[in-house]
Amino acid sequence: MSASCVVVGIDVAKAHVDVCVLGAQFKAQRFDNQAEGHSALTAALQPLGVALVVMEATGGYETELACALQAAGLPVAVVNPRQARDFAKSMGRLAKTDAIDARVLAEYAAVLLRRDDLARLLRPLPDAQQQWLAALVTRRRQLLAMLLAERQRLQITPRGLHPSIEAVIAVIKAQLDEIDGQMVGHVREHFGELDALLQSARGIGPVA
Template sequence: MHLQGGVANGAQRPNAGVDVCKQHLDVCLGTEDQRVANDAGGWDELIAKFKGAGVDLVVLEATGSYERGLVCALQGAQIAVARVNPRQARDFAKSMGVLAKTDKVDARALRDFADVLARHKDRAKYITPMVDERRQALADLMTRRRQLVDMRVAEGNHLEHAAHKHSVRSIKNVLKTLDKQLEVIDREIDDHLDRHFGDQRTLL
C-alpha cells in the first residue's frame, strides 16, 4: 500500500510534519500547508485538526526547547509524535532530492519522513515517550485548556441563537467566566514551562 504526500491509500491513516520555530509552527498534513502560533492556542488548533483527520503520526525536529510544549500537548491528546534530530531530517530530505530549505519545505519533508516511520517495522522505537511528571502535568493543563475552549465555542454558538435578553445575559456571563479561566490556564501553562523547562527555553 502506497502513501502519497501524507495522504494514505486504503485504510492507512495520514501523517503530518511540523517545522518548529520560536514564534510559529509550519505544518504539512496531506497536501495542505498551514502556519499557527507556537503557543497553547496554536497547539490546540493542531490537535483539533490532527484528531479530525485521524492522523497516525506527527514528526518534528528536536530543537532543544521550542518543540517541548507541542510534544507534551500532542502526547496528552494521545497523538503519536516522533521527535527526530535535525541531521536525520536533513539527510532524509536530501535522499528525497529536496535541496531547498524553507519552513514550508521542511514541514513537507517531515511529513514524508512521517510516512516512512509510520510504516517502519521498528516504528515504536521512534515514538517519543512521555517520560516524567512535569510533561504529564503540562499535558493535563493542555487538556483542561481544550475543555475550556470547547465550552466557550459551545456558549458562543448558543449566543448566536439566543433571543431572550435573560438568556443573552446569562450566556455572556458564562463567556466572561470562561475567558477569565482561559487567561488563568494560559498563565499556568507559561509558568509551568518557565519553572520546569526554563533553561531549555533560553538555550536558542
C-alpha cells in the first residue's frame, strides 16, 4: 500500500482509543481518550500521510478526538456502528476485541477510499474560527487535568510542601480564567446567535 493509501481505524471507548494503521510502519497502540492522548495520537499520525481515518459513532465519546484530528488536517469519517459490524461480518471477522475492532475499521477505511461518494462521508473541516475555538477548548481541558492532578497531590504530600503546590494551583486557576475569558469573547464575536440559541435551552451554559 502506498503512502497515499495510509488508512487508520480507531476503536473508541470512554477512557481510551485503540488505533490500527495500514500502509505505514505503525504498531497498534492505545491512547487515552482525553486532550493529552488526542494530542499524542495526532502528532503520531501527522507524518504518515494519512488518506482516511475511520471511527464509529459512540454516543459522543468520539467527538473530541474527531475534531482534534480534523483540526490537524486529517480526513475523518465517523460511521454508523451497524455499517462497521456488517463489514466485519462480511470479512468473516467474528472475534471482537478493541484491537480487532480497530483493525476492521482500518480495513473498512481502505474500502471507503475507493468509493466515489467518499466526500459525503467525511466530516466537514472546521473553519479557522472553529479551529481556534477547538484549540481553546483543548487547552482548557489540559488545564483542568493539571488542576485535578495538583489537588490530588495536595492530599498526599507533606504539609511543608503545600505552599509549592498551592502556588501552582493558583497559576493554573489564573490561566483557566484567562482561557475562559478568551472563549467567551470568541464565541460572542463569531458564534453569538448560535450561542444565544443554545443557551436558551435548559441546562446549556457557556461552557457547553
